[in-house]
Amino acid sequence: MKIKSIRQIKSLKGKRVFLRLDLNVHIRRNEVVEMHKLRMALPIIDYLLKKEARIIIASHLGRPKGKKDDKYSMEPVVRALENLLKTKIKFSKQIIGKAVIKKSKTLKNKEIMILENLRFESGEKDNSVDFAKSLSDLADIYINDAFAVSHRAQSSVDKIKKYLPSYAGFLLEKEINNLSLAFKPKKPFLAVIGGAKISTKVKLLENLSKSANKILIGGALANTLLLAKGNEVGKSLVDKDSLSWSKKFIKQKEVKEKILLPSDFLVENSKKEVVMKKIKDVNKTDKIYDIGPDTILEFSREIKKAQTLIWNGPLGMFEKKKFKQGTMSIARSLALQSKKEAVCIVGGGETVEALSALDYKEYINWISTGGGAMLSFLAKEDMPGLKGLIK
Numbered sequence: 001m002k003i004k005s006i007r008q009i010k011s012l013k014g015k016r017v018f019l020r021l022d023l024n025v026h027i028r029r030n031e032v033v034e035m036h037k038l039r040m041a042l043p044i045i046d047y048l049l050k051k052e053a054r055i056i057i058a059s060h061l062g063r064p065k066g067k068k069d070d071k072y073s074m075e076p077v078v079r080a081l082e083n084l085l086k087t088k089i090k091f092s093k094q095i096i097g098k099a100v101i102k103k104s105k106t107l108k109n110k111e112i113m114i115l116e117n118l119r120f121e122s123g124e125k126d127n128s129v130d131f132a133k134s135l136s137d138l139a140d141i142y143i144n145d146a147f148a149v150s151h152r153a154q155s156s157v158d159k160i161k162k163y164l165p166s167y168a169g170f171l172l173e174k175e176i177n178n179l180s181l182a183f184k185p186k187k188p189f190l191a192v193i194g195g196a197k198i199s200t201k202v203k204l205l206e207n208l209s210k211s212a213n214k215i216l217i218g219g220a221l222a223n224t225l226l227l228a229k230g231n232e233v234g235k236s237l238v239d240k241d242s243l244s245w246s247k248k249f250i251k252q253k254e255v256k257e258k259i260l261l262p263s264d265f266l267v268e269n270s271k272k273e274v275v276m277k278k279i280k281d282v283n284k285t286d287k288i289y290d291i292g293p294d295t296i297l298e299f300s301r302e303i304k305k306a307q308t309l310i311w312n313g314p315l316g317m318f319e320k321k322k323f324k325q326g327t328m329s330i331a332r333s334l335a336l337q338s339k340k341e342a343v344c345i346v347g348g349g350e351t352v353e354a355l356s357a358l359d360y361k362e363y364i365n366w367i368s369t370g371g372g373a374m375l376s377f378l379a380k381e382d383m384p385g386l387k388g389l390i391k
């Protein structure tokens with residue numbers, strides 16, 4: 001895979017660089033609470049500072065509806081990035097227009113300006129040509145270092161490339177190189193897939209059913225597949241829209257051989273008690289919230305045999321303390337196998353959050369900044385943000 005890298009630009013000195021980052025992070029009480037994406041953005045910013053560029057950073061945050069919404073302002077992100085970089089950063093509330101063009105032109109070399117949330121303008125999500133053109137007026141060069149949003153057809157990752165010489169940043173390059181390891185995996189190749197919605201993982205599951213040796217399933221994804229197989233899952237969360245696809249999928253011979261579904265769970269019963277149950281004992285009023293100890297053992301045994309591992313999506317409702325055991329145990333098994341011998345690639349917002357509490361996370365080879373983008377890339381879907389930047 002050939003990447004049009006920022007390193008190919010001979011001189012960046014004095015150039016206005018539009019740096020598209022994915023700074024879509026969790027904010028609680030006006031503070032950034034998960035720093036992974038911010039830290040991963042530091043190498044490209046440091047590089048541009050060293051090369052004496054003038055830096056215009058742009059990102060989306062959350063899903064505002066195409067108009068200003070203070071809840072989604074970039075201001076807390078600006079402060080967090082200032083702390084990490086130990087540099088003053090300018091903040092522009094205007095995203096496009098004469099005033100911000102002027103600000104971009106008066107930026108000095110090695111100065112940074114961050115624009116307000118791109119999704120405050122409806123043109124961003126509409127992939128509007130006019131909006132892309134207006135963004136391009138702010139810069140001489142465009143860098144995409146926002147892998148995590150590169151699966152979206154949105155102006156600042158897609159259409160803007162028409163109007164500026166465009167290159168990939170370091171993080172984009174690293175994401176591509178690391179995630180591509182899953183295309184030529186050392187065998188046995190094992191995937192752990194959890195989370196709530198099958199619909200976002202259909203293509204990946206179809207691909208994995210061909211390339212992987214084993215697929216371990218947890219979370220509401222497992223509930224849906226168990227229901228599709230005719231099991232009782234009570235009042236547990238299921239992805240109803242994907243039920244008919246699930247029924248066809250789970251019937252295939254190849255799939256049956258490769259997919260491993262949980263055999264026991266932590267469930268909340270009708271009296272709101274948390275109890276352990278085998279799948280055959282789950283009744284109409286139960287709610288499944290986590291995988292049980294037998295499943296943890298069985299999954300960990302499989303993980304210990306693997307040479308390549310990928311993981312996306314929690315295996316239970318890990319945000320609640322009493323249901324985090326399954327996800328954390330599997331995270332630990334993955335990290336330990338990665339420490340021993342396997343290549344391990346992990347991604348997805350909640351998955352990364354689960355990992356941040358784990359001691360051995362440094363053994364994991366790659367923690368992707370992408371959730372949906374990681375799934376798209378691994379499913380070999382066309383990604384608008386990568387178009388023209390990789391061949």
Ligand code: 3PG
Pocket residue numbers: 022024062063148149152349370371372373
């Ligand atoms: C993410 O966090 O996965 C990316 O920033 C994409 O966000 P989106 O799903 O709101 O487009």
